[in-house]
Amino acid sequence: MKKTRVDRKFTELKKQGKKGFIAYLSAGDPNLKDTVDIVLRLEDAGVDLIELGLPFSDPLADGRVNQEAATRALEAGSTFDGVMKCVSEIRERSDIPMIFYAYMNPLLARGFESSMTMAAQAGVDGFLLLDLPFEEANPYRQALKQNNLNAIQLITPTTPDARIDKIVKRASGFVYCVSREGVTGVQDHLAEGAGALVARIKTKTNCPVALGFGIGTSEQAYDAALLSDAVVVGSAIVSRFHKNPHTPEGRADATTFVKQMVEAVKRV
Numbered sequence: 001m002k003k004t005r006v007d008r009k010f011t012e013l014k015k016q017g018k019k020g021f022i023a024y025l026s027a028g029d030p031n032l033k034d035t036v037d038i039v040l041r042l043e044d045a046g047v048d049l050i051e052l053g054l055p056f057s058d059p060l061a062d063g064r065v066n067q068e069a070a071t072r073a074l075e076a077g078s079t080f081d082g083v084m085k086c087v088s089e090i091r092e093r094s095d096i097p098m099i100f101y102a103y104m105n106p107l108l109a110r111g112f113e114s115s116m117t118m119a120a121q122a123g124v125d126g127f128l129l130l131d132l133p134f135e136e137a138n139p140y141r142q143a144l145k146q147n148n149l150n151a152i153q154l155i156t157p158t159t160p161d162a163r164i165d166k167i168v169k170r171a172s173g174f175v176y177c178v179s180r181e182g183v184t185g186v187q188d189h190l191a192e193g194a195g196a197l198v199a200r201i202k203t204k205t206n207c208p209v210a211l212g213f214g215i216g217t218s219e220q221a222y223d224a225a226l227l228s229d230a231v232v233v234g235s236a237i238v239s240r241f242h243k244n245p246h247t248p249e250g251r252a253d254a255t256t257f258v259k260q261m262v263e264a265v266k267r268v
Contacts, residue, residue, distance in 0.1 A: 022051055055070045059103060153171035155168075161200065175209045215236070
């Protein structure tokens, strides 16, 4: 595979001795036009990589905030084709790395291989496929590889060492380390076992390790950056942009909130 924007970004961060900041959004919330605006604002705030949730009616790995965001996106008329057009519009103005956080059902429904081809043509860099078991992934992984898309792998606190060994061998771009058991959503503090899990993963791969799930404050983002190569913040960002007025002033305030977390990560 050729190096993707994700690969190049992590190489750049390593050379700079910096940690990465990954921001999650549900594509199409509140609508696809505003998704373009929000992504560009996040890039201006210093976000290194965008993780877009592909709207799906049954996002079982997500907590209430992201489930409701997906519902709003679907109600606003978001479709796979529309989301890819949104990515293409972002690409006209930005080269920021973008990956998709996605469930298999909508991809299989329209044809997995054609979905990957269309995503690559739009300017997507990779996929994190939430509900694709490792044992069943080979044919789908091939479609990712053929389209030069990173296969982001997910590892949880309950993943045994032997399984981690197998998973990281198939990872590209970065490994997504889930800080705690359960679904997405802001927590009061970083899970106690997060550091140990990241350390275990890093003994098994040279792939960058990003830590996510539950991070929602600058203090938590800083603590997570001490442990990992990058920090993923989702629900807190989704919630802030949703609750703020959909005006330039409201968007600016939400962006400032994200920028403060980015700055905390960059202090590490």
